[in-house]
Amino acid sequence: MGQQENSPTPLNGHERSHCDDDEETVAALQSKEPSRKKKIKCAIKITIFIVSQIVSNVVMALTIMKFRNLKLMFGTITIENMVTNTISSPPSFNMNFLAQITVKNTNFEPYKFENTTVIFTYEGVLVGWGLVPETKVNFRSTKKRMCLWK
Known part of the structure; x- marks a missing residue:
């Protein structure tokens, strides 16, 4: 070996x-x-x-x-009644009018809102208000409504 x-x-x-x-x-x-x-x-x-x-x-x-804010615009306005008071100081008036409002949605999604109150003021003083009824505005579209303003 x-x-x-x-x-x-x-x-x-x-x-x-x-x-x-x-x-x-x-x-x-x-x-x-x-x-x-x-x-x-x-x-x-x-x-x-x-x-x-x-x-x-x-x-x-x-x-x-x-998201972009909705655009609210006024269309035709019809005055229903108007009462003026020139005797009081300062003079005042009271009126109701029917106005067409247009709600424009520029977003890419539909927008639904409930009854809404729009308030008009002039130099901080309430001038009038109106109710905008509940509605749904589809995406990139416009919806028209008639509203009573006081």
């Missing part, structure tokens, strides 16, 4: 050397390298997509979807 070699056992009648093991390890690592790069590229693409979606949603929320 002489010296025993610590070399690997031969496979299929061929001997293997330590160099063959190193080459196989390098080859295995090189075959894993493209799949790792593909995973990194895929993760980068997914991250870019998510960030772009967040940015576009924030921009839309701050510009297009921003």
